[in-house]
Every structure is written in structure tokens, then in C-alpha cells.
Amino acid sequence: MTYPPSGGQWQPNDPNQPPQQPGVPSGGFPAQPGDYPQQPGYSQQPGYPQQDLGQQQGYPQQGGYPQQDYGQPQYGQYPQQPQPKKKTGLIVGVLVAVVALVAGGLVYFLAIRQSDSVAEGAPSPTAAAQNLVDKINAGDVVGLFTVLPPAESALLRDANTQMTNELKRLGIYKPDADPNKMTGLKATGLKFDESKKQKVNDHLEINMLVEGQLEVNSDMRDLPFNEKFLDEAFPNGIDQGAQTQKIDITKEVQRSKEPIRIATVKVGDEWYPSLFYTIADYALLAGKQQWPSSPVPANGAGNAGDAVKQFVGAAVDADIKRLIELTPPDEMGALHDAGPALLEAIGSPEPSGVKIDKLEVDTKDTTGGTKVTLKELEVSAEGETFRIVRQGDCYEATAEGETRKMCAADIAKEMGDSKMPAAAKNALTHVMEGVFKDGVGVVATEVDGKWYVSPGRSFFEVFLQIMRGLQPGDIEALLKSMK
Structure with a gap:
């Protein structure tokens, strides 16, 4: 899919990026489905006031950017990257919000569709928001997935498909589990206030939800868990307390004097309600910032391996702008669009001082893209050199003149407790073997x-x-070891 070009008067990058979702505290994980979004504690009109970003009360630490583990086991004293001094006060960063959304995507694993259905776009922002309302009003939790922008939809669908298969294989789910039949959210009377909607630009509009009621059923017995797994996980039985939470949106909006903001974005010729852009919108709102007039343009690499190498180099050099440029414009469009505000708030963090002398990677096809793994890495800092090389299913690390070979069983042994049951130790070994092998x-x-x-x-x-x-029986073994 081709997205609008970068540059110019705020050219869009695909709407599939993580904004601050209603109910997602700044820098935290998204709330469980149905949790009512926390509103900022100040009155805010639909338009954002101009702010001097150089005087922001706080900004995300450099370490808030998603840190990737490239397969190197911990060894010796790896050079520590200096952390920029943290400003006091509110720490609001779109990047942190993005990571929160991605992590919080796990919350939706059991409530979104596994099928290959395509995203359902709408001809206008209002119609897109109405699509969302219709799915919720119908109690169609899995249908919510289809109204998201294509990249958001594909990301969550692919993850859910694989997760469902693994849960069945491990015996956590029943063999006939059908995620398309999972429900738990009902809504009635959801309405938007058309007079308050905010048009940010030609591809982003914020709709204001002001009325309605939500009912969330959190009874685990309604999900297709295997009975044996539930017996192991809840030996004393599942709590028979209240399993339904009712939320009166109308009263909450009246109490907070703030509507629930839902971002809708345009991809191609159609509009979609965007989870990612909604999260970014709330992050900017909490930081009293407005959407920038132009994005950080996407600037990718020629191949998967080079993209990762450049990403690692940018992280070491504390080049946040380059890190944003190297994220996908379809998946991380909200990050690109909100990027200038983030960069202004962060300022100019100092490079780590670590020099990458050598970085070689391996690549393999995976669902939705190409997986890039470490083959060899050599870095130096303050006169010391650290080197790690993958050798089959093991890693050999050299630091301070000493070399050590580490394999899955070694790491599992170090992780395990001397009193841990043999079955639980085997489970840890299986996990580490899977990680080291792939x-x-x-x-x-x-x-x-x-x-x-x-x-x-x-x-x-x-x-x-x-x-x-993990292998069938491993989860039960780990649960038993915790008793």
C-alpha cells in the first residue's frame, strides 16, 4: 500500500501508529478492554494550544525507546550507555506511548479476529467512527479488529493467529477454541458530538465520544481455556465475585468535562478509527502539546539487515530522529507524525561513546516481514572491547581478555533455583533452547x-x-513450582 509522501505541510505517514489510547496512562500500558480512559486533569478545547516544547516539564528518557535484544547473553561488564539527565515533572513522550501500545496489544489477543478478513474502511471520518460504534453496540468484540487501519489490523491479526495456535499446542486452550466467538464487551447508546470534533489536517480527525454505556465481562470461564489448565492456575477455584463491570460514559464525561477522544485517519481513500493515533493524541494532550505541522519523514534502508544495523548505530549514537526514520511509516505513522514534538522535548542526548567495530547478522522470513538475528558483534568503549559470536545454538562472548561459551542449558541452570522441581527446570531449558536455536x-x-x-x-x-x-506440560510444571 502506498501512503502519502513525506514532507511538506504535514504529509501523513500511515495511520497505523500508536497514539495514547483512552485509558492508557502516559508511559504505561493500555488498560484492559472496557477500562474507562483517564482524562487529563485540565480543561482542553478541541484544538491544542501552542506550547513552547523547549520548556516541557518532562521528556521520555532515551532508554524509553524500545530496546532490542540481539541475542547476546549477559557477560562481563558491558559498557554502560550514559543516560541523559531527566527533567522534573510530567514525563510525556509519544515514543513511550507507542511502546505502551505495542506491549498492550497482548491485551487484545483474545478479543480480536484470527481470520484473514481485511480492514473495513469508511468514506469519511464520521462514518469511520460510526463503524467502531456499530461493532461495539452489536457486542462484536472481534469485529472491532476489522475497522482498524490496515497496518494495525495486520499486526494484531498476525500476532493473534500465532498466539492462538501456540495456546492450543500447549494445551492452554481447548483444541476447538474459536477466537471469533470470544466476546466480553457490550455497549449501548454510544454517540459522538459532531460540533466538538477536531480536524487536525487532511488525514487526521479527532472525534469526541460523549454518551453511552459499556458493560465488560471478565469471567475467564467464558474463554476457551482447557479445564486442566484452569485447575492448575487456580487450585482454589476461580473467584466467584463480580465478573461484570458497567461504565456510564455519559456520567464520566460530565464528571471530567472532557469527551473521549478517538482519532480517525485516512489511508488511501478511506477512513479508519486508529488505536495507535488515539494513543499518540492522548500523549500529546497530556503533555499539553499540539500535533506538529510536519512529520519526521520515513527513510528506510535497502534491505532488512541494513535497516537493523542502522537502527543499532542510531541507538548507540543517541540519534532519536534516525530511530524514528527507520520505523515503518505504515505501522508507526503516528510516531512519524508526532515525532517533531518528541524530538523537541528530548533535546540533544549525548551519544553513548560505544563504537560498533563489527556487526554481522542473519536473516530469515517470518510472518509479516524478515527476522534479523545476531551473527557477530564487536564493540569498544573506554579502551575495552566486547565481542560475541553465535556458534550454532550457543554464543561465545569475549570481554576483558576472557572468553566464555554459553548454551541454553547453561543459562537455564543459572536461572533455576536449587529447590526448583526437575519438571520446572526442564521447562526453563525448553524456553532457552527455543530462544538460542532461533x-x-x-x-x-x-x-x-x-x-x-x-x-x-x-x-x-x-x-x-x-x-x-515451551512444550505441553511445561506451563503446568512452572505453575506447580510457584505453589
Whole structure:
């Protein structure tokens, strides 16, 4: 899919990026579905007031950017990257919000569609918002997935498909589990106030939800968990307390004097309600910032390996702008569009002082992109050199003149407790064997002929890789070891 060109009077980057979702505290993880979004504690009109970003009360630490583990086990004293001094007060960063959204995507694993259905766009922002309302009013939780922008939809669908398969394989889900039949959210009377909607530009509009009621059912017994798993996880039985939470949106909006903001974005000729842009919108609102007039343009690499190498180099050099440029414009459009505000707030962090002398990677196809894993890395700092090389399913690390070879069993042994049951130790070994065999890496995706590092797919790949290493019975063994 081709997205609008970068540059100029705020040219859009794809709407599939993580904004601050209603109910997502700044810098935290998104709330569970149905949790009412926390509104900023100040009155805010639909338009954002101009702010001097150089006087922001706070900014995300450099370390707030998604840190990727390229497969190197911990060894010796790896050079520490200096952290920029933290400003006091409110720490609001779109980048942190983006990471929160990606991590919080796990919340939606069990409530979104596994099918290959395509996203359902609408001809206008209002119609897009209404699509969302219609799905919720119908109690169609899985249908919510189809109204998201294409890249958001694809990211969550791919992750959910793989997660569902792993849960079935491990015996956590019943073999006939059908995620398309999972429900838990009902809504009635959801209405938007057309007079308050905010048109940011030609591809982004903020709609204001002001009325309605939500009912959230959190009873785990309504999900397709295997009974044996539930017995192990809840030996004393599942809490029989209240399983339904009712939220009166109308009263909450009246109390806070703030509507719920839902961002709708244009991709091609159609509009979609965007989870990612909504999160970014709330992050900017909490920081009393307005949407920038122009984005940080996407600037990818020629191949997947180069994209990751450049990403690592930018991280070491504390080049936040380059890090944003190397994220996909379709998945991380909100980050690109809100990027200038983030850069202004962060300022100019100092480079780490670490020099990458050598970085070689391996690549392999994976769902939705290409996985890039570490083959060899050599860095130097303050006169010391650190080197790590992958050798089959093991890693050999050299630091301070000493060399050590580390394999899955070694790491599992160090992680395990002497009193841990043998079955639990085997479970840890299985996890580490899976991680070492496949190699921990990041996922790169191609957009319009250029390659970018995907934070969302990289996060889910690490989580799924742990799941793939587990064997049937391992979860039960680990649960028993915790009793």
C-alpha cells in the first residue's frame, strides 16, 4: 500500500501508529478492554494550544525507546550507555506511548479476529467512527479488529493467529477454541458530538465520544481455556465475585468535562478509527502539546539487515530522529507524525561513546516481514572491547581478555533455583533452547521498496519465541513450582 509522501505541510505517514489510547496512562500500558480512559486533569478545547516544547516539564528518557535484544547473553561488564539527565515533572513522550501500545496489544489477543478478513474502511471520518460504534453496540468484540487501519489490523491479526495456535499446542486452550466467538464487551447508546470534533489536517480527525454505556465481562470461564489448565492456575477455584463491570460514559464525561477522544485517519481513500493515533493524541494532550505541522519523514534502508544495523548505530549514537526514520511509516505513522514534538522535548542526548567495530547478522522470513538475528558483534568503549559470536545454538562472548561459551542449558541452570522441581527446570531449558536455536532478533518490514525496523512485530516475535520453546506440560510444571 502506498501512503502519502513525506514532507511538506504535514504529509501523513500511515495511520497505523500508536497514539495514547483512552485509558492508557502516559508511559504505561493500555488498560484492559472496557477500562474507562483517564482524562487529563485540565480543561482542553478541541484544538491544542501552542506550547513552547523547549520548556516541557518532562521528556521520555532515551532508554524509553524500545530496546532490542540481539541475542547476546549477559557477560562481563558491558559498557554502560550514559543516560541523559531527566527533567522534573510530567514525563510525556509519544515514543513511550507507542511502546505502551505495542506491549498492550497482548491485551487484545483474545478479543480480536484470527481470520484473514481485511480492514473495513469508511468514506469519511464520521462514518469511520460510526463503524467502531456499530461493532461495539452489536457486542462484536472481534469485529472491532476489522475497522482498524490496515497496518494495525495486520499486526494484531498476525500476532493473534500465532498466539492462538501456540495456546492450543500447549494445551492452554481447548483444541476447538474459536477466537471469533470470544466476546466480553457490550455497549449501548454510544454517540459522538459532531460540533466538538477536531480536524487536525487532511488525514487526521479527532472525534469526541460523549454518551453511552459499556458493560465488560471478565469471567475467564467464558474463554476457551482447557479445564486442566484452569485447575492448575487456580487450585482454589476461580473467584466467584463480580465478573461484570458497567461504565456510564455519559456520567464520566460530565464528571471530567472532557469527551473521549478517538482519532480517525485516512489511508488511501478511506477512513479508519486508529488505536495507535488515539494513543499518540492522548500523549500529546497530556503533555499539553499540539500535533506538529510536519512529520519526521520515513527513510528506510535497502534491505532488512541494513535497516537493523542502522537502527543499532542510531541507538548507540543517541540519534532519536534516525530511530524514528527507520520505523515503518505504515505501522508507526503516528510516531512519524508526532515525532517533531518528541524530538523537541528530548533535546540533544549525548551519544553513548560505544563504537560498533563489527556487526554481522542473519536473516530469515517470518510472518509479516524478515527476522534479523545476531551473527557477530564487536564493540569498544573506554579502551575495552566486547565481542560475541553465535556458534550454532550457543554464543561465545569475549570481554576483558576472557572468553566464555554459553548454551541454553547453561543459562537455564543459572536461572533455576536449587529447590526448583526437575519438571520446572526442564521447562526453563525448553524456553532457552527455543530462544538460542532461533536466535533473538528483531523484525524488519518492507514499505514502498524500503526496509524498516518494526517495534510492534519485534515485540510480539520475542514473546512468541518464548511460547514456541515451551512444550505441553511445561506451563503446568512452572505453575506447580510457584505453589
